């Protein structure tokens with residue numbers, strides 16, 4: 001009997017942001033069996049003592065950082081968990097990986113796409129980034145990895161909102177929206193969030209809902225301040241056109257983009273109208289790993305339009321916009 005893939009949640013966020021606090025809350029609330037892979041620096045994992053539920057399985061990885069020195073160990077643990085599940089030794093329905101505060105989540109996510117067995121056994125569901133309301137801005141200023149964590153996320157969970165005022169929360173929220181316009185933002189106190197908002201994110205699914213609207217209300221609590229601009233090196237770039245694109249030109253554009261900027265591109269997503277094609281073309285990618293598919297047809301009452309969001313580091317926005325404009329059908 002083939003088993004359905006295990007959904008995986010990647011829990012990231014800078015040092016002390018509130019990852020374990022959130023995880024505890026999610027474990028207490030979730031009505032399912034969750035395996036946690038916990039990556040801590042140092043030989044003794046303190047966090048494991050803070051994790052509460054007996055029924056969950058905890059795999060501790062304490063001798064390095066998942067995104068670099070012990071990425072191979074992660075892969076081995078994932079294979080072993082898969083085997084135990086297949087052999088009926090271990091029943092679980094979800095996997096959560098809590099990274100260290102200094103981890104770049106991108107290579108960890110890539111593990112799930114770069115190995116055929118793992119790609120079948122697991123389905124990356126979403127990347128949650130916890131951002132500290134008190135220290136978040138300073139961490140974004142000072143640490144590239146904090147900006148990468150924010151840029152790579154499907155959900156930006158702003159912790160410790162009980163400790164700061166509304167103006168600070170709005171400033172941080174607006175900055176995060178400039179870095180990553182695609183992630184929903186939620187405000188947390190002591191890790192409290194409904195598990196339905198943290199799990200079942202479908203952040204890596206290919207369907208026409210993969211893009212959040214470029215304008216309008218982005219989340220429960222916050223509208224971006226239109227007047228403010230930010231100068232982070234990681235930022236979201238929106239490319240949009242009210243009409244169809246030429247398939248050959250847009251394919252060449254995407255190939256060139258990935259060839260030239262793969263390392264800078266954290267995540268990219270698109271829903272495209274293609275000249276002569278009744279269906280939407282949807283795609284998304286992480287660095288060099290890209291998935292494409294045709295989605296549902298445009299309906300008579302819909303105007304076909306094309307949207308791409310690129311989240312990347314120091315992307316040459318003007319040059320990319322100009323190249324995108326050259327992909328418009330009959331342009």
Ligand SMILES: Nc1nc2c(ncn2[C@@H]2O[C@H](COP(=O)(O)OP(=O)(O)OP(=O)(O)O)[C@@H](O)[C@H]2O)c(=O)[nH]1
Pocket residue numbers: 013014015016017018019020021022047100101159160161162163188189190191
């Ligand atoms: N006031 C307040 N404190 C919080 C909140 N969330 C977390 N904390 C506290 O912040 C500290 C760090 O929280 P952790 O959950 O351990 O953070 P972490 O991201 O797992 O930390 P590292 O694993 O060390 O990177 C702890 O003392 C928490 O009790 C919150 O919403 N409000």
